[in-house]
Amino acid sequence: MDACTPPPLVELRHVSFGYGDRVILRDLSLQVPRGKVTALMGASGGGKTTVLRLIGGQQRARQGQVLFDGQDVGRMDATSLYAARRRMGMLFQFGALFTDLSVLENVAFPLREHTDLPDRLVRDVALMKLQAVGLRGARDLMPSEISGGMARRVALARAIALDPELVMYDEPFAGLDPISLGTAAQLIRQLGDTMGLTSIVVSHDLDETFRIADHVVILGQGGVAAQGTPDAVRASTDPLVRQFVQALPTGPVPFHYPGPSMDEDFAPQGRSRR
Numbered sequence: 001m002d003a004c005t006p007p008p009l010v011e012l013r014h015v016s017f018g019y020g021d022r023v024i025l026r027d028l029s030l031q032v033p034r035g036k037v038t039a040l041m042g043a044s045g046g047g048k049t050t051v052l053r054l055i056g057g058q059q060r061a062r063q064g065q066v067l068f069d070g071q072d073v074g075r076m077d078a079t080s081l082y083a084a085r086r087r088m089g090m091l092f093q094f095g096a097l098f099t100d101l102s103v104l105e106n107v108a109f110p111l112r113e114h115t116d117l118p119d120r121l122v123r124d125v126a127l128m129k130l131q132a133v134g135l136r137g138a139r140d141l142m143p144s145e146i147s148g149g150m151a152r153r154v155a156l157a158r159a160i161a162l163d164p165e166l167v168m169y170d171e172p173f174a175g176l177d178p179i180s181l182g183t184a185a186q187l188i189r190q191l192g193d194t195m196g197l198t199s200i201v202v203s204h205d206l207d208e209t210f211r212i213a214d215h216v217v218i219l220g221q222g223g224v225a226a227q228g229t230p231d232a233v234r235a236s237t238d239p240l241v242r243q244f245v246q247a248l249p250t251g252p253v254p255f256h257y258p259g260p261s262m263d264e265d266f267a268p269q270g271r272s273r274r
């Protein structure tokens, strides 16, 4: 890093984490540069959502540090964690809207929950966020009256309602048709640029995600298989990265979920039949 490069907004240093006995992340180190779009990719079950949960402080690392603006999220007390989370927006898979609230009220919700702004200002801020995602005109519609692609954009407006510095998107394109997907991807890029946001996008959509990302991190086997610009990652010769980038069914990422061997599962029954 040269003297002009700002320190990363998020950095994981030698992080290990597991659920029960199952180790998910081993000595994982990665950086999320400030003001850029970082794509977090890798095979299903590789721990991408877990990384987002560690950054948001919903889970704590067993070892290592999860730094948000230089502070270890895993060591924050409740007050500092709450303050840090206010600086983060999260849009989780299918970012569900409140079905009994209008589009406008969905976006206004975090403002009502977390600020003392007067009603008039809450409405103005919510309308501005809806304007940013092209849906100011849909303010009075109910979630049941809008399409899936529009709902995703409303969820996006809600995620940025409190002007976060970091926005984490978990599979923001899941289930969208190609046009809505392209719109959502461009929005993530545009909002990042105009609001100076740092974005982390977890997605399986390789083409669209590589197109909008400045920085790509590929997780594999508990660690980072590759990180760098989209072009550098595409050019990687690492077998796991090649398997992922070229969507090959065979390679280091196993097809089978870990379990007992075939012999253990089938042999006793086979023998008893004989």
Ligand SMILES: Nc1ncnc2c1ncn2[C@@H]1O[C@H](COP(=O)(O)OP(=O)(O)OP(=O)(O)O)[C@@H](O)[C@H]1O
Pocket (backbone or CB within 6 Å): 019, 024, 042, 043, 044, 045, 046, 047, 048, 049, 050, 051
């Ligand atoms: N709360 C939990 N308790 C136990 N195991 C969990 C829990 N959450 C996730 N896991 C397991 O941890 C592993 C990593 O899950 P995670 O959701 O982080 O992966 P992912 O890379 O985001 O996957 P996907 O791309 O399929 O969403 C998976 O094998 C999952 O089964």
